[in-house]
Amino acid sequence: MTRNLVFFILASAVLAVILTSFCHLAFPDILPYAVGEAATASWRRLLAFLITATALLSGEFAVMLTIVLAAYLWKRFHHHDEKSAAIDC
Numbered sequence: 001m002t003r004n005l006v007f008f009i010l011a012s013a014v015l016a017v018i019l020t021s022f023c024h025l026a027f028p029d030i031l032p033y034a035v036g037e038a039a040t041a042s043w044r045r046l047l048a049f050l051i052t053a054t055a056l057l058s059g060e061f062a063v064m065l066t067i068v069l070a071a072y073l074w075k076r077f078h079h080h081d082e083k084s085a086a087i088d089c
Contacts, residue, residue, distance in 0.1 A: 005069045012062035019055035023048055 027048040030041070 002069065002072070005065055005072070009062050009065045009069065012058045012065065016055045016059035016062065019051050019058065023051045023055065027051075 027044060030045050030048045
């Protein structure tokens with residue numbers, strides 16, 4: 001289970017970095033909507049928004065799994081310490 005969590009954390013973090021880098025390289029000129037802007041930029045803005053949203057969700061998923069892994073390891077080692085303390089008594 002620990003190995004799978006670490007794999008998913010790394011994969012999510014790498015995906016977030018790749019998508020963020022791609023968005024900054026592919027759409028450097030996309031800015032928030034301005035009045036009088038041409039409609040041709042709207043599809044590019046929508047695509048940039050979707051890529052950015054996917055990158056943010058991937059990063060949040062990595063953080064969530066990191067918290068789950070930390071809680072799992074804390075419980076595992078804390079439970080192990082309680083068993084060894086009970087044996088020592």
